[in-house]
Amino acid sequence: MSWCVPSFTFTGSSAGDMESGNLSLVTEFIFTVFPRLQDGSLLYFFPLLFIYIFIVIGNLLIFFAVRVDSRLHNPMYNFISIFSFMEIWYTTATIPNMLSNLIREQKTISITGCLLQMYFFHSLGNSEGILLITMAIDRYVAICNPLRYQMIMTPHLCAQLSAGSCIFGFLILLPEIVMISTLPFCGANQIHQIFCDLVPVLSLACTDTSMILIEDVIHAVAIIITVLIIALSYIRIFTVILRIPSAEGRKKAFSTCAGHLTVFLIFFGSVSLMYLRFNTTYPPVLDTAIALMFTVLAPFFNPIIYSLRNKDMKNAIKKLFCLQKVLNTSGD
Numbered sequence: 001m002s003w004c005v006p007s008f009t010f011t012g013s014s015a016g017d018m019e020s021g022n023l024s025l026v027t028e029f030i031f032t033v034f035p036r037l038q039d040g041s042l043l044y045f046f047p048l049l050f051i052y053i054f055i056v057i058g059n060l061l062i063f064f065a066v067r068v069d070s071r072l073h074n075p076m077y078n079f080i081s082i083f084s085f086m087e088i089w090y091t092t093a094t095i096p097n098m099l100s101n102l103i104r105e106q107k108t109i110s111i112t113g114c115l116l117q118m119y120f121f122h123s124l125g126n127s128e129g130i131l132l133i134t135m136a137i138d139r140y141v142a143i144c145n146p147l148r149y150q151m152i153m154t155p156h157l158c159a160q161l162s163a164g165s166c167i168f169g170f171l172i173l174l175p176e177i178v179m180i181s182t183l184p185f186c187g188a189n190q191i192h193q194i195f196c197d198l199v200p201v202l203s204l205a206c207t208d209t210s211m212i213l214i215e216d217v218i219h220a221v222a223i224i225i226t227v228l229i230i231a232l233s234y235i236r237i238f239t240v241i242l243r244i245p246s247a248e249g250r251k252k253a254f255s256t257c258a259g260h261l262t263v264f265l266i267f268f269g270s271v272s273l274m275y276l277r278f279n280t281t282y283p284p285v286l287d288t289a290i291a292l293m294f295t296v297l298a299p300f301f302n303p304i305i306y307s308l309r310n311k312d313m314k315n316a317i318k319k320l321f322c323l324q325k326v327l328n329t330s331g332d
Contacts, residue, residue: 028110055087071312098194109196117196118201128169183207187206190204
């Protein structure tokens, strides 16, 4: 999951070099961080394949469990199911390409494929970030204003918030991707990252890209504002929870927020390390580890957080399996 907030200083090759024929236009990029087959890339391939299958199946179970079990037809679980559905496509934007690069000799991607990967990965990440804000507001209303919760968080409003998160997430990045698609790439074509990201790709462009820095500042501000909104919401939530007289009441109230808070910390913790570094340069190994954290590990833990630690969700998943058995029996 990620919000696209690169920060970099670009010095590209001049247009004169291109016109004089000193540099040839690039049609594909090469990933340099993936090991070769003879260096044991299959040792990484199978664990990553297992994680990807787990992410897809786990999030599908959560999505359909919420849809099937009428007891989970409320705003909180509706948002969780939509978040799980987006997680499938978020990981699909990068992990299949990673798996392919681990077993291929030529670890390349076309410029068009690279732009599409950047667009869908960051757009889905943006949508998830906005949805996490929505989920924080939902918990805020539920705990701080419980008597008006049903009246405020209506199904119609929840549908609007969910759709708005997706639409805004995909629209906010579109101008920047269109701008990048017009840039010429020449000379170097090596990407020192596990997927196509804005900083590594833009550093290969042979023209000035300083105009994009304006959008980068806006994106950085968006991340900070998002974190502040969610943090302030939870400060208020914890204040209200601590005023609950009974220990059982405090435990029950906190349990409804624990999953979302954990996902928020993993999501924005890894995103901040990756995209709010400003001029800090990480060693390549640490850079790759951080990238794996929010592209692979964070999505891997989300189904665990929302299912294994949630009694209602576990019961709904069991009900889903029971329904499947009934359907199979009736079919026979």
